[in-house]
Amino acid sequence: MRASNPETASPVVSTRALWWIGAIFFVVVHLVLITENLRAPNQPLGDITYTYPLWIAEAMTSGLWPGLTTDGVYPYLALIPMTIGAYGLNLWFGLCIAVDGIAWWVLARRSIAAAFAWLLFLAVLGPIALGRIDVVTVALAIAAIALVERSPRVAGVVIAIATWIKVWPIVLGLSALLTNRGSTVARWAFVSAVLIGGVGVALGDPAHVLSFLGSQQGRGIQIEAVAATPWLWDAWAGGVSRVIFTPEIFTFEVVGPGTAEVSTLITAIAAIALGIVALAVLRLTVRVKDRPAGFPFAATITLLVSMLVVVNKVGSPQFVSWYGVAVAVLVIWFHPRWSPTLLFGIGIIAVLTHVLYPYAYFDFVDLQYSPLMLITLRNAVEVAVLVVAAIATIRALRVEKLSK
Numbered sequence: 001m002r003a004s005n006p007e008t009a010s011p012v013v014s015t016r017a018l019w020w021i022g023a024i025f026f027v028v029v030h031l032v033l034i035t036e037n038l039r040a041p042n043q044p045l046g047d048i049t050y051t052y053p054l055w056i057a058e059a060m061t062s063g064l065w066p067g068l069t070t071d072g073v074y075p076y077l078a079l080i081p082m083t084i085g086a087y088g089l090n091l092w093f094g095l096c097i098a099v100d101g102i103a104w105w106v107l108a109r110r111s112i113a114a115a116f117a118w119l120l121f122l123a124v125l126g127p128i129a130l131g132r133i134d135v136v137t138v139a140l141a142i143a144a145i146a147l148v149e150r151s152p153r154v155a156g157v158v159i160a161i162a163t164w165i166k167v168w169p170i171v172l173g174l175s176a177l178l179t180n181r182g183s184t185v186a187r188w189a190f191v192s193a194v195l196i197g198g199v200g201v202a203l204g205d206p207a208h209v210l211s212f213l214g215s216q217q218g219r220g221i222q223i224e225a226v227a228a229t230p231w232l233w234d235a236w237a238g239g240v241s242r243v244i245f246t247p248e249i250f251t252f253e254v255v256g257p258g259t260a261e262v263s264t265l266i267t268a269i270a271a272i273a274l275g276i277v278a279l280a281v282l283r284l285t286v287r288v289k290d291r292p293a294g295f296p297f298a299a300t301i302t303l304l305v306s307m308l309v310v311v312n313k314v315g316s317p318q319f320v321s322w323y324g325v326a327v328a329v330l331v332i333w334f335h336p337r338w339s340p341t342l343l344f345g346i347g348i349i350a351v352l353t354h355v356l357y358p359y360a361y362f363d364f365v366d367l368q369y370s371p372l373m374l375i376t377l378r379n380a381v382e383v384a385v386l387v388v389a390a391i392a393t394i395r396a397l398r399v400e401k402l403s404k
């Protein structure tokens with residue numbers, strides 16, 4: 001039985017009115033987020049006001065550009081939003097409003113309900129929704145999933161661009177294989193990614209252009225990561241574990257018995273898990289020819305995004321913004337059983353992240369009890385969403401296979 005869509009009911013409010021309400025809601029949400037970023041404690045714009053300007057200034061002085069002529073943490077296209085951020089908050093917020101505005105318009109043309117849901121998610125998530133370069137990749141990803149059916153070539157190009165800013169949107173290309181136009185999306189994404197990579201090689205050096213692929217290997221477990229939870233409580237209880245600041249990457253990490261081994265293991269588990277999902281998707285793609293976009297597509301995206309957040313030794317708070325793509329697809333391809341549960345879980349994750357970052361962040365770093373309980377609950381809900389998304393995906397793919 002096909003999943004129902006809440007937009008099939010007779011509209012109570014006219015489409016024109018919904019667009020006007022949406023536009024007002026968009027403005028209000030972004031004004032609130034900008035105000036929070038400017039006034040909230042604990043420097044929620046630290047990367048925009050300090051880290052990005054520092055990296056860009058060093059690159060201009062030395063001529064060594066991260067991801068092009070020296071090793072970089074991110075793919076080289078990340079230099080574009082970082083450079084914009086380095087030239088002031090007005091430009092940065094202008095970029096955020098522009099990319100989010102385009103994404104909202106594209107998404108609203110596909111599903112006005114999904115567009116409202118995404119805005120609500122941003123409001124609940126708080127300052128971090130605009131506080132990192134992830135705002136650009138999320139906006140591009142939102143536009144891509146809205147275009148998968150109508151403009152698969154454009155969707156493929158957008159996915160490639162987003163992936164060359166941060167790697168995580170690559171999962172959209174994999175999930176798109178579950179749609180009738182998936183091969184077109186994948187083909188255009190692959191060719192575009194190769195062309196963008198070729199430009200990077202022409203401007204820099206192949207080893208540096210691909211350096212982001214191994215940039216996380218040597219780092220430890222960041223304190224916000226799900227995997228850090230046991231060591232955080234050990235440190236709070238006076239055990240041998242402790243929180244340290246790593247100045248090279250401007251972040252806090254947890255160190256203790258077994259953290260180095262678990263850090264390596266997490267990377268292996270993530271690779272294996274992604275490989276298993278990829279094989280399942282490819283197998284279904286080969287065996288089932290008629291694949292209209294539906295809940296299997298939405299469930300797979302939700303699973304992959306959850307996996308990237310949970311099975312990750314970094315765990316930065318901005319990663320939670322990636323769930324915005326899951327929110328959009330779960331509303332577009334609504335399933336009466338799974339979508340409400342997953343959306344509720346994602347909403348809880350966003351609320352808890354909002355409270356933690358920025359408001360309770362340095363209390364958390366100081367290992368105070370209340371924020372430790374908060375992060376533990378947040379991490380537990382992330383794991384629960386991952387498990388539910390996995391069950392939903394397995395059942396959705398099985399039903400899709402058996403129904404053909």
